[in-house]
Amino acid sequence: MTQTGAAASGPRRLLLVAGSGRSGTSVLASTLQMLGAHIPGPEVLPDETNPKGFGESQWVVDFHDRLLRRSNVRVTDARPQAWFDAGRMSTLERVREELSTWLAEQYADDVREVVIKDPRLAWFLGLWRSAALRHGVEQSYVVMLRPPTEVVGSKQKYYNATLGETGRMASWVNAMLHTERATRGGRRAFVHYHDLLDDWTRPVYALGERLGIESVRSASATKIRRVHDLIDPSLHRVRTTWDDLDVPKGLRELADETWEQLVVLADQDLESPSLHASLDDLRARYTQYYEEAEAIAQSSVLAAARQKRKPTDGSKPDPAPVPPATGLSHRLRRAVRPRGRSDRR
Known part of the structure; x- marks a missing residue:
């Protein structure tokens, strides 16, 4: 061109x-x-x-x-x-x-x-x-x-x-x-x-x-x-x-506040130290929120990893005792399956 x-x-x-x-x-x-x-x-x-x-x-x-x-x-x-x-x-x-x-x-x-x-x-x-x-x-x-x-x-x-x-x-x-x-x-x-x-x-x-x-x-x-x-x-x-x-209340609040600050950047064309500080604070709060959730879910992560691991004797692994299609372990297992093209976007 x-x-x-x-x-x-x-x-x-x-x-x-x-x-x-x-x-x-x-x-x-x-x-x-x-x-x-x-x-x-x-x-x-x-x-x-x-x-x-x-x-x-x-x-x-x-x-x-x-x-x-x-x-x-x-x-x-x-x-x-x-x-x-x-x-x-x-x-x-x-x-x-x-x-x-x-x-x-x-x-x-x-x-x-x-x-x-x-x-x-x-x-x-x-x-x-x-x-x-x-x-x-x-x-x-x-x-x-x-x-x-x-x-x-x-x-x-x-x-x-x-x-x-x-x-x-x-x-x-x-x-x-x-x-x-x-x-x-x-x-x-x-x-x-x-x-x-x-x-x-x-x-x-x-x-x-x-x-x-x-x-x-x-x-x-x-x-x-x-x-x-x-x-x-x-x-x-x-x-x-x-x-x-x-969506959990805490995550909804973080999303709302993030959106509000980004709208200020877009609509008011405001690149100010105070606005940047607010966005930095939001980023730190989200990091803390995620790390807390990650720590709480550690047992589910380990359970999902154990179920994915195949036994050495060639037998089939026993199914994990989680509610079908609802437990976090189930969602974690699905997340590691091969993805379709559209899901990679």
């Missing part, structure tokens, strides 16, 4: 689209692509969970997936410790060199603005930052925001049920708090999913001005019409509320 006009003559830019899966990242990435930015191909093919396309480079997905497997981290990992485990991959020079080499190749043929979007991206933002710095590429972050109840409801509807509502909500809190921290201090913007569907021109053009995205600022009428054809308010199919979810 080549870029023409102002977009082809400006500085090289890297636009990193982050946020939880099912929060509108695909729609935004595809919008930027239609307006003239470049998503490296080949792209991940559409499927029944996202029929209009993911806006993702297959190379990027495979690269991130390989690093997560080596880190023993899931895309939807709710463990605060998982950020440190995944982060170790970013310190390996061979990994840094692999990404750096690939990124440099994407700016051939007059490409000036590259868009990277993948639900796994947040785990490796530091790695991408390093690659961009090596090549003098300007980097910006766009974080998509959708109410956590709708994110969880959408994942429950479209993805395999390897995680329940509580696990998915914990994953959302963990992901959003650490994504905020990883992008803090960089050139960033927050975009509401609902605003994108209601009238995409307002948030996208504001994004173009804030981050200096020339492909947005110089988009032709033909490209704009293509985006109008892409974005349909009917995409807002899931409208889950707290009344529809069974």
Whole structure:
């Protein structure tokens, strides 16, 4: 792909689209692509969970997936410790060199603005930052925001049920708090999913001005019409509320407070020390909350591990005495089964 006009003559830019899966990242990435930015191909093919396309480079997905497997981290990992485990991959020079080499190749043929979007991206933002710095590429972050109840409801509807509502909500809190921290201090913007569907021109053009995205600022009428054809308010199919979810009170409070603080960042454009301190406090509280739950559930974890282990004499293991499809041990065993493609997003 080549870029023409102002977009082809400006500085090289890297636009990193982050946020939880099912929060509108695909729609935004595809919008930027239609307006003239470049998503490296080949792209991940559409499927029944996202029929209009993911806006993702297959190379990027495979690269991130390989690093997560080596880190023993899931895309939807709710463990605060998982950020440190995944982060170790970013310190390996061979990994840094692999990404750096690939990124440099994407700016051939007059490409000036590259868009990277993948639900796994947040785990490796530091790695991408390093690659961009090596090549003098300007980097910006766009974080998509959708109410956590709708994110969880959408994942429950479209993805395999390897995680329940509580696990998915914990994953959302963990992901959003650490994504905020990883992008803090960089050139960033927050975009509401609902605003994108209601009238995409307002948030996208504001994004173009804030981050200096020339492909947005110089988009032709033909490209704009293509985006109008892409974005349909009917995409807002899931409208889950707290009344529809069974989530512990403590986790619900953490999710609500996290959402409220992120909305302040998005709506008031407020990057203040006091707001950052509140988000840091939320991240510390979530870590404590998770570690307490982990300690309480230790017996269930050990029971699940014992049942998974096969006897040395070749006999079949006795079934564990847990209620069918309800006990924590059951959910833990299901979590280690092979996952379908959609559940890995």
